[in-house]
Amino acid sequence: MAKAMTKTQLVAALAEEMGSDKKTAGAALDAVCNVITREVSDGGAVTLPGVGKFYLRERPERMVRNPATGEQFKKEADKQVKVTIAKALKDSANG
Structure with a gap:
């Protein structure tokens, strides 16, 4: 299994793909992450x-x-972030 790409490597790859500098690519990545989070x-x-x-x-x-003690208890209702992977990405990974 390949190592995960770091943020620095991702910013460098984005800058190259965009034909831009790393500062602009980093700002674009941060903006996308902020919009998704919000x-x-x-x-x-x-x-x-x-x-x-x-x-x-x-x-x-x-x-x-x-699991350590076997004790059962009630867990309050909560929220969880989920990601559904697109079919195009699944197909490219398997093909």
Whole structure:
């Protein structure tokens, strides 16, 4: 399995792809991340074409078990960020 790309490597690759400098590419990446974070935290969803959809899922109150002690307890309802991967990305990874 290949190592994960770091943010610095991603910014450099974006700068090369955009034909721009790293400062502009870094600002663009930060802006996209901020928009996704703001929209999803407000309960919306963001779709990046060819990549996937980011959205917030509400989970109901439920019983969970501590694996170390076996003790069961009630976990309060919470929210979880989910990502559904686009078919185009799945196909490119498998083909």
